[in-house]
Amino acid sequence: xxxxxxxxxxxxxxxANNIDKQEDFVIxxxxxxxxxxxxxxxxxxxxxxxxxxxxxxxTYSYNLPxxxxxxxxxxxxxxxxxxxxxxxxxNEMCLIKVTPGSGPAIVxxxxxxxxxxxxxxxGGDGSALIICHSNKDALKLSRIINEIVIE
Amino acid sequence: xxxxxxxxxxxxxxxANNIDKQEDFVIxxxxxxxxxxxxxxxxxxxxxxxxxxxxxxxTYSYNLPxxxxxxxxxxxxxxxxxxxxxxxxxNEMCLIKVTPGSGPAIVxxxxxxxxxxxxxxxGGDGSALIICHSNKDALKLSRIINEIVIE
DNA sequence: TTTGAATAATAATTCAAA
DNA sequence: TTTGAATTATTATTCAAA
Numbered sequence: 001x002x003x004x005x006x007x008x009x010x011x012x013x014x015x016a017n018n019i020d021k022q023e024d025f026v027i028x029x030x031x032x033x034x035x036x037x038x039x040x041x042x043x044x045x046x047x048x049x050x051x052x053x054x055x056x057x058x059t060y061s062y063n064l065p066x067x068x069x070x071x072x073x074x075x076x077x078x079x080x081x082x083x084x085x086x087x088x089x090x091n092e093m094c095l096i097k098v099t100p101g102s103g104p105a106i107v108x109x110x111x112x113x114x115x116x117x118x119x120x121x122x123g124g125d126g127s128a129l130i131i132c133h134s135n136k137d138a139l140k141l142s143r144i145i146n147e148i149v150i151e
Numbered sequence: 152x153x154x155x156x157x158x159x160x161x162x163x164x165x166x167a168n169n170i171d172k173q174e175d176f177v178i179x180x181x182x183x184x185x186x187x188x189x190x191x192x193x194x195x196x197x198x199x200x201x202x203x204x205x206x207x208x209x210t211y212s213y214n215l216p217x218x219x220x221x222x223x224x225x226x227x228x229x230x231x232x233x234x235x236x237x238x239x240x241x242n243e244m245c246l247i248k249v250t251p252g253s254g255p256a257i258v259x260x261x262x263x264x265x266x267x268x269x270x271x272x273x274g275g276d277g278s279a280l281i282i283c284h285s286n287k288d289a290l291k292l293s294r295i296i297n298e299i300v301i302e
Numbered sequence: 303t304t305t306g307a308a309t310a311a312t313a314a315t316t317c318a319a320a
Numbered sequence: 321t322t323t324g325a326a327t328t329a330t331t332a333t334t335c336a337a338a
Contacts, residue, residue: 003323037323037324038324051205054200054202154304173331190306191306193332194332
């Protein structure tokens with residue numbers, strides 16, 4: 001089926017890019033060899049319940065559905081409470097140490113959280129390395145993680 | 152200040168109505184005696200980081216930002232766990248007693264929670280007076296607060 | 303700084319077609 | 321059912337003004 005595959009691409013594109021208008025999806029999909037019009041994207045967005053979020057920096061960006069975000073945060077909280085050991089920050093990187101085996105899960109959840117300040121991730125067995133845009137961002141992430149664990 | 156008051160109304164309207172376009176805000180605000188144009192609403196929405204969510208029933212509706220809601224609830228939980236003493240309900244009012252100095256913080260957080268059943272708030276030093284729409288609502292709030300503390 | 307009027311830009315839908 | 325082209329509707333911004 002064509003539509004589902006396209007919507008999968010859309011989900012991927014969301015994570016990798018900062019998309020602030022539907023035309024961007026059209027352009028990015030074209031690069032993947034998928035040609036559609038804005039009308040179709042509008043329908044996909046409605047169907048996938050994507051939301052356009054005004055960011056703090058004055059731009060807009062399409063994001064994953066609210067419900068999904070909530071679920072992701074819940075899972076992240078649960079996983080962290082079970083597996084968290086410590087965080088360390090160095091430059092723009094935040095290293096999250098967790099119990100052996102939990103690294104990949106944490107990485108995956110943090111990716112799904114779609115934090116705008118996260119640049120990239122790397123999952124080890126007992127650790128998750130989160131590369132942010134700046135040192136400030138890394139500290140922010142560290143703070144968020146620790147707050148989740150404490151709560 | 153005019154803008155802040157308007158944005159408070161917007162937050163209220165959000166809860167009470169299903170708003171699917173900015174013009175609706177213009178119309179609803181007019182009924183409250185506040186006359187603004189769509190342009191201003193657009194700016195408010197950006198500033199308040201409201202999102203337009205595609206609902207499952209095929210409609211759209213403006214909502215509060217998820218992230219913000221989550222954060223507020225977390226802060227409220229944390230603050231209550233630290234400072235909570237007791238609640239008392241009388242008529243449509245719920246009085247939350249807290250350790251000295253924490254009253255204003257609690258009030259602010261409860262405001263941010265945007266409970267639809269809250270009519271107004273008043274912050275003392277060691278207490279927060281929350282005025283609800285009805286006695287039932289006040290009891291409900293009291294229950295919510297106590298559950299948060301216990302959890 | 304904040305705003306409205308006008309406008310530009312973006313998004314949603316209609317309607318025909320496959 | 322799903323889609324594109326065209327269109328309409330909605331939203332964001334520009335620009336002047338207070």
